[in-house]
Amino acid sequence: RTVYVNGDYLPEDQATVSIFDRGFLMADGVYEVVSVLDGKLLDFEGHLVRLKRSLKELAMDNPLSDEDFLAAFRALVDKNAITDGLVYLQVTRGNPGDRDFAYPAAGTRPTVVMFTQSKPGLADAPAAKTGWRVISIEDQRWARRDIKTVQLLYPSMAKMEAKARGADDAWMVEDGMVTEGTSNNAYIVKGGKIVTRALSNDILHGITRAAVLRFAAEAQMQVEERSFTIAEAQGADEAFITSASAFVMPVVEIDGAAVGTGQVGPVATRLREIYLEESR
Numbered sequence: 313r314t315v316y317v318n319g320d321y322l323p324e325d326q327a328t329v330s331i332f333d334r335g336f337l338m339a340d341g342v343y344e345v346v347s348v349l350d351g352k353l354l355d356f357e358g359h360l361v362r363l364k365r366s367l368k369e370l371a372m373d374n375p376l377s378d379e380d381f382l383a384a385f386r387a388l389v390d391k392n393a394i395t396d397g398l399v400y401l402q403v404t405r406g407n408p409g410d411r412d413f414a415y416p417a418a419g420t421r422p423t424v425v426m427f428t429q430s431k432p433g434l435a436d437a438p439a440a441k442t443g444w445r446v447i448s449i450e451d452q453r454w455a456r457r458d459i460k461t462v463q464l465l466y467p468s469m470a471k472m473e474a475k476a477r478g479a480d481d482a483w484m485v486e487d488g489m490v491t492e493g494t495s496n497n498a499y500i501v502k503g504g505k506i507v508t509r510a511l512s513n514d515i516l517h518g519i520t521r522a523a524v525l526r527f528a529a530e531a532q533m534q535v536e537e538r539s540f541t542i543a544e545a546q547g548a549d550e551a552f553i554t555s556a557s558a559f560v561m562p563v564v565e566i567d568g569a570a571v572g573t574g575q576v577g578p579v580a581t582r583l584r585e586i587y588l589e590e591s592r
């Protein structure tokens with residue numbers, strides 16, 4: 313695989329980053345995941361806008377122009393002959409030369425890393441036909457989940473807990489209300505109405521979420537942005553999640569209780585179809 317590191321395209325085993333990089337020592341970095349279908353980048357513009365917002369919130373320099381980011385994404389898709397898959401992008405605050413809690417002096421170059429993952433048949437994931445089973449778990453992440461940082465230890469712990477319990481993912485709960493999945497936004501459907509938590513610092517502002525809510529409105533579906541409990545989700549007609557890598561994925565079971573019929577429902581199925589049709 314050819315990867316990108318600070319302007320160079322290198323074989324993955326020749327790409328290196330300093331052990332003093334703040335991404336490594338402090339989880340001081342942000343990232344984006346952009347899907348590729350039929351060689352085309354999905355929602356690239358939205359991901360770039362969010363990346364720049366994450367950088368700004370953390371007072372990190374933006375290392376590349378929009379054109380350079382796009383050119384690098386395209387070059388990697390090309391060099392690695394990606395038909396279906398994703399491009400991962402990470403920007404960390406770089407190497408101050410030593411460990412220090414204070415940010416390095418202005419002018420320290422951020423570290424930019426990008427790589428691809430090939431996922432043939434990504435849009436035809438069999439799980440979309442059977443749906444995911446999720447567990448609920450307390451949300452113990454920090455309070456700025458609107459910034460897409462590489463601090464992913466708690467979501468990893470939650471994913472491991474889900475796996476240990478034979479489930480596919482975990483929905484995190486704070487003050488009795490669902491925030492989001494380990495790496496996706498959460499939704500329920502009741503009486504034809506789509507319900508998802510409103511945007512705030514409590515959740516990541518999903519790029520797929522924005523697209524799906526726009527398509528839902530265009531298709532005259534009702535959308536309500538408000539919080540919901542696990543009990544309400546278990547009593548809903550349908551549930552689903554959205555993310556750049558899973559698109560729209562139905563959720564058929566929560567903490568062992570079937571959602572609706574326990575089968576993949578029509579609203580999630582339709583939104584998945586619309587999303588895949590409109591964004592590729």
Ligand code: PDD
Nearest residue numbers: 345495496497516518519520521555556
């Ligand atoms: N995760 N919420 C969280 C906590 C996420 O990590 C993600 C994305 C989302 C969905 O955002 P988007 O639709 O922009 O992908 C919501 C990516 C896919 C990941 O970490 O792999």
